[in-house]
Amino acid sequence: MAGADSTVAKNTGVLLEANHIVKQYGKTTATNDVSIYINYGEVLALVGGNGAGKSTLTRMISGVTKPDSGEVIFEGQKLDLNTFNSRMATQMGIRVVYQELSLCTNLKVYENFYVELYSMFKGDFKWRKNAQKMAKNIINEIFPDSGIDVNARLDELTIAQQQMCEISRAFADKKLKLLILDEPTSSLAEEQTNQLIEYIKKKAKDGISFIYISHRLKEIIALVDRVDIMQNGKKIWEGNIEETNEDDLVLKMSGILDKKDCTEEEVLYKYEPEKLNENVYVKMNNFTGSGLKNVDFEIKGGEIIGVAGLEGNGQKDLLHAIFESKNRKKAGIDFKGSIAYVTGDRKKEGNFVLWDILQNMMITKLSFGKLFKVNNEAALHDDAKKWYDKLKIKSDGMDQKIVDLSGGNQQKVLVARAMVADADIIILDDPTRGVDIVTKRQIYELLIEAANNGKLVIFYSSENIELELCNRVFVMRYGTVVKELKEKEVVADSIVEASFMGEELKPVKNDKKKSKGLKITKSDAFIPFVAMMVIYAVCAFKNSSVLSPFGIELLLSGALPLIVLSLSQMFIIGLGHVDLGVGYFMGIVNVICATWLYTNPALGFGALILILLFYACMGLIIYYRNIPAVIMTLGASFIWKGLGITIQRSPGGQVPQWIQAIFTLDSTIPICLILAVVITALALLFYRSKYGTVMKGFGNNPMALVRSGWSQPKAYFSIYLTAGIIAMIAGFIISGISGASDTNASGTYTLQTICSVIVGGGYLLGGLVSVVGAVFGAMTFSLISVLLGFLNVSTDYVAAVQGAILLIILGIRAFKKGEKN
Amino acid sequence: MNENKAKKKFSLxxxxxxxxxxxxxxxxxxxxAISGKFSFESLQTNIIAATFxxxxxxxxxxxxxxxxxxxDLSIPGTITLAAFLxxxxxxxxxxKIVVGIIIIVLTGAAIGVFNSICVLGLKIPPMIATLAVNYILSxxxxxCNSHMGFERLVQADVLVAIASGKTFGIYNMIFVVAAITILVVFLLKKTTYGKSLIALGQNDLAAYIAGMHINKVxxxxxxxxxxxxAIAGLLISVRSGGAFLxxxxxxxxxTVAGVVLGGxxxxxxxACAVGTVFGCLFIRIVVTLMQLAQFDIGVQYIIKGILIVAIIIIGTPSRRKTEQM
Incomplete structure (x- = not known):
């Protein structure tokens, strides 16, 4: 290791340069002819306002996004940008710590190290141990006393701890040459921030280069060698850190120096309310909650209120809190008037893609009326037409689909939606994102007109210069309004300046270690185990024969098919899917065992392999055709059922001797117990294998794994294949135990497997499942049927009880989750 | 512009x-062609079967x-339960007809309320929630089955007239379905509820942001x-002369096949209500065809299963396309 370091240290000069990089998204230019370079062992800061192009630039350097034009030279070699991707970048030693975490929260800390750095563990049979060691060492090296247990599942850690893991993981790569950190300290406490800064400095001395993106100017002054300032996709200043200081950076970032160059963007509008409309208002009375703290203000109709601050400091929470109080009254928020919300995220929360302009425009107006109101289309059409003409929306007519319009025109439709509705309070959430200057001006004019008509306009923008339009601006930091700017104070520079205020408000992270109970009670399998034992005890109380070895064997042989089939379902649920056909799949295996396998073994095995392949291919169909797993498997369930009935019309048949022989073996330990333990152990081993760990990760954060270089279709195929093989084993078992087949009876297993996995601590989303838990869950469900029998409850109720238990468990979880949030 | 409008009218x-x-x-x-005789009667038989x-x-x-x-996977249970009721x-x-019908309709409504509580209140994925509800219903x-004697074979005349009778030579069931279809088309096209439902299905977040009452809908x-x-279950039991598990x-x-086929x-x-009706007719004729061709019941299941998967695969844009959108 020391040797490797010294070779890196020998290198001097330029590590990476990116020249004349241009990237356009539609009509917006994300980066416009930007050139940057970084030397070996240098720390470069990239600063600038929101949407300056920093993130886009780093995504291009790390191979995630392709630039439209420009060149990237790494270690003197020009990269072929057509083939350059994130996997190659990683191999060359370029890594990124993203702002949004790219960890799998259902995996343990050290497992996350493995799935990202898998190439370092090739052929390593002790990979778990080594990954643990690696994770522990690097985390302790960077963040001593972080309190992170590398054996803990990631979702047991605090957000700050998760971020420390993500940062440490990048440093664990021995080939690392360039590390890009995008707001790495956004959730770290001061102590850890300092630890990170010290560590970066140390590593830079060893020759590793860093690009550091942060809004925290103090950190930048303390850490970096050089600064590049970006604004609106251009680099507007570069220089050594000695040439500047915190105040100077703020001045430079607000763009005063270069204002002459971007007069186009300058707001020519300034609004002053003539008369306030007392009938429309929003009063925030020291409001705390939903990400906000002590927000206190009163705003009235006739005002245009700006909401500003660095991205993610509570601006959107404020808009949402006001909007949501319309449906659910919140203590501390009082308002009068109807509310409409105009989003700038057209794709995610604005457009109705199947609809034309007219329908998109009138929907908010409709929602102000009664739910079953019969609407007058002609009148709505005329209303919409008025705004359509006024806004000069460029299209072939109001019956054109909204998705066929340009971004700016889509935005006009969304603004018109609020205007058609004639809402008293208009909330605008970054409405000019990616919109051209002409449209922007139209929107400004419209807002002024609305305010003049007594409406209250609440305007959030990620571009501070736009907010010069407002008569008041609230600048937010850490969920609190840190500064209110009025009238003449409302200028972009003061907004930027105020955005950096309130550093002392940074919430204190309580990184207290969670109190650790007994380790065994923390296990996923603990609760299902207790549930099983309780029901077993009640059974024993009712009928003591279940305690005898023979009784146990009988119970086990009844439960074994369900246990194994639940393990199959567990792999599917671990992926975030559900198999609604697994019962009938086991049924068809059962039928083939009892028919062809007896009469013609070659045909029987051939058929089994074929259906197994088809089962595995469902994973591929689901991936490539993007259809819901439930529908695919529901359709397949009819195919399995039909096949079963076709091969064998009525229950019966004959299972080959060798299968039955397994279950009649004379041994001191019940054979079913041995089988149950062996199959469970195999499933456990499988999930603990290298690829099993990756498969588990795919149920949680497929994007992160794809970025690490894993193939999603391959993973889907493997998981479905695994589940198919296990379901097939279940089919063999039920054949061996019953000696015959019954397709229809196997259908009822489907719901029971889902129940077992859920009772066993599994979640339908997020890849959280437990092998042992599922086994106990399955035994619990079997015992419930037995118990209902002992209690002389008709078998009619068994399905109802099982369905009800499933709903109750999911209900309790939803309730608990709601309490947590 | 008018030309454009005309073109749109006939879009897929x-x-x-x-x-x-x-x-x-x-x-x-x-x-x-298969049965070797051309008869409107056979079409009518299929139509009546499709109406339910x-x-x-x-x-x-x-x-x-x-x-x-x-x-909604609780449909089979709803039908069976309504038939027993x-x-x-x-x-x-x-x-007892009036009271009976009221109770059956209320039962259907209660099932709907329960389903929506599971989906909206408990945040259970609709498929799983309705699947569990279906088990409870069955x-x-x-x-009901075990508490019942053999009295279930009698049907009320009025109900029989609706389920099997004719008016002006046309089955009454056709009028019933036509009325329901018109009502649903009206709800979808003309009311705020209909617009909200369509909006919600396209993008629930956008529907919420646009101010719609997505929970009520x-x-x-x-x-x-x-x-x-529940209504269908009642009529099915009247027509088939009883209730069975x-x-x-x-x-x-x-239902899934009919819905997807209908566009x-x-x-x-x-949503396309008229399409759904014709989709159901199509499915019924396919089933009759399979019966005419004397396909085994198992083969019929297989063909239906393949049909469903194929229709859905064709009807869903591929992964690449959706990502571009």
Whole structure:
């Protein structure tokens, strides 16, 4: 290791340069002819306002996004940008710590190290141990006393701890040459921030280069060698850190120096309310909650209120809190008037893609009326037409689909939606994102007109210069309004300046270690185990024969098919899917065992392999055709059922001797117990294998794994294949135990497997499942049927009880989750 | 601009039911060819069989339209339970018809409310919630079954007239389905509820942001689905002359097939009631054809299963396309 370091240290000069990089998204230019370079062992800061192009630039350097034009030279070699991707970048030693975490929260800390750095563990049979060691060492090296247990599942850690893991993981790569950190300290406490800064400095001395993106100017002054300032996709200043200081950076970032160059963007509008409309208002009375703290203000109709601050400091929470109080009254928020919300995220929360302009425009107006109101289309059409003409929306007519319009025109439709509705309070959430200057001006004019008509306009923008339009601006930091700017104070520079205020408000992270109970009670399998034992005890109380070895064997042989089939379902649920056909799949295996396998073994095995392949291919169909797993498997369930009935019309048949022989073996330990333990152990081993760990990760954060270089279709195929093989084993078992087949009876297993996995601590989303838990869950469900029998409850109720238990468990979880949030 | 409008009128998305209608006619002609005789009677028989399916399918269509892969899997249980309630409550007694029907409809509504509580309140994925509810309902049906004697074979005359009778030479069921279809089309096209439902299915977040009452809309949709299922169950039991366990099971896949064939999007946001009706007719004719060809019941399941998967695969844009959108 020391040797490797010294070779890196020998290198001097330029590590990476990116020249004349241009990237356009539609009509917006994300980066416009930007050139940057970084030397070996240098720390470069990239600063600038929101949407300056920093993130886009780093995504291009790390191979995630392709630039439209420009060149990237790494270690003197020009990269072929057509083939350059994130996997190659990683191999060359370029890594990124993203702002949004790219960890799998259902995996343990050290497992996350493995799935990202898998190439370092090739052929390593002790990979778990080594990954643990690696994770522990690097985390302790960077963040001593972080309190992170590398054996803990990631979702047991605090957000700050998760971020420390993500940062440490990048440093664990021995080939690392360039590390890009995008707001790495956004959730770290001061102590850890300092630890990170010290560590970066140390590593830079060893020759590793860093690009550091942060809004925290103090950190930048303390850490970096050089600064590049970006604004609106251009680099507007570069220089050594000695040439500047915190105040100077703020001045430079607000763009005063270069204002002459971007007069186009300058707001020519300034609004002053003539008369306030007392009938429309929003009063925030020291409001705390939903990400906000002590927000206190009163705003009235006739005002245009700006909401500003660095991205993610509570601006959107404020808009949402006001909007949501319309449906659910919140203590501390009082308002009068109807509310409409105009989003700038057209794709995610604005457009109705199947609809034309007219329908998109009138929907908010409709929602102000009664739910079953019969609407007058002609009148709505005329209303919409008025705004359509006024806004000069460029299209072939109001019956054109909204998705066929340009971004700016889509935005006009969304603004018109609020205007058609004639809402008293208009909330605008970054409405000019990616919109051209002409449209922007139209929107400004419209807002002024609305305010003049007594409406209250609440305007959030990620571009501070736009907010010069407002008569008041609230600048937010850490969920609190840190500064209110009025009238003449409302200028972009003061907004930027105020955005950096309130550093002392940074919430204190309580990184207290969670109190650790007994380790065994923390296990996923603990609760299902207790549930099983309780029901077993009640059974024993009712009928003591279940305690005898023979009784146990009988119970086990009844439960074994369900246990194994639940393990199959567990792999599917671990992926975030559900198999609604697994019962009938086991049924068809059962039928083939009892028919062809007896009469013609070659045909029987051939058929089994074929259906197994088809089962595995469902994973591929689901991936490539993007259809819901439930529908695919529901359709397949009819195919399995039909096949079963076709091969064998009525229950019966004959299972080959060798299968039955397994279950009649004379041994001191019940054979079913041995089988149950062996199959469970195999499933456990499988999930603990290298690829099993990756498969588990795919149920949680497929994007992160794809970025690490894993193939999603391959993973889907493997998981479905695994589940198919296990379901097939279940089919063999039920054949061996019953000696015959019954397709229809196997259908009822489907719901029971889902129940077992859920009772066993599994979640339908997020890849959280437990092998042992599922086994106990399955035994619990079997015992419930037995118990209902002992209690002389008709078998009619068994399905109802099982369905009800499933709903109750999911209900309790939803309730608990709601309490947590 | 006018030209553009005219072109739009015939776009696939708006009039996909036309294709299903022609498809049904083609299938009927094929059936005539196979059976060797050309008869309108056979078409009528299929139409009447399709009417029962169409009622449930319209309910299914509304639930599917709420989006995010929602489906009502509690339909079989609803049908079976309603059939048993008919036998137990009405049992051919004309005096009990009104009360009986009210109770059956209310039961359907209660199932809808329960489904929506599970989906909205407990945040359980619709498929899983309605699957569990279906098991509970079939247990209720079993309960009814074991508490019932043989009195279930009698049907009230008025109900028989609706389910099997004719007016002016046309089956009354056709009028019933036509009325339900017109009502649903009216709800979808003219009312705020309809617009909200379609919007919700396209993008629930956008629907919320645009100010729609997305919870109310979903609750009403599940109620409507439950009520339609219950009405269908009642009429099915009247027509088949009784109630038996598992009588609703075959309807589940057929509703999905009918809905998808009719041009409704499985991912939500686009509903076509008329298409659903013709989709059901198409499915019924396919089943009759399979019976005419003397396919084994198992083969019929296989063909239906493949048909469903194929229709959905064709009807869903591929991964690459959706990512570009």
């Amino acid at each position: 998305s708006d009039a996909s039911w036309v294709y299903v209608m022609f498809g049904s006619i083609a299938m009927w002609l094929a059936m005539c 399916l169409a009622i449930v399918s319209i309910g299914q269509m509304l639930v599917v339209t709420t989006g995010k892969g929602a489906m 008919n036998s137990m409550l009405i049992n051919g007694d004309p005096n 247990s209720f049906a079993m309960m 979903q609750i009403f949709t599940y109620i409507l689905g439950g009520v339609l299922g 598992g009588m609703g099971d075959d309807y589940l896949m057929d 409704t999007l499985m991912s939500g946001g686009r």
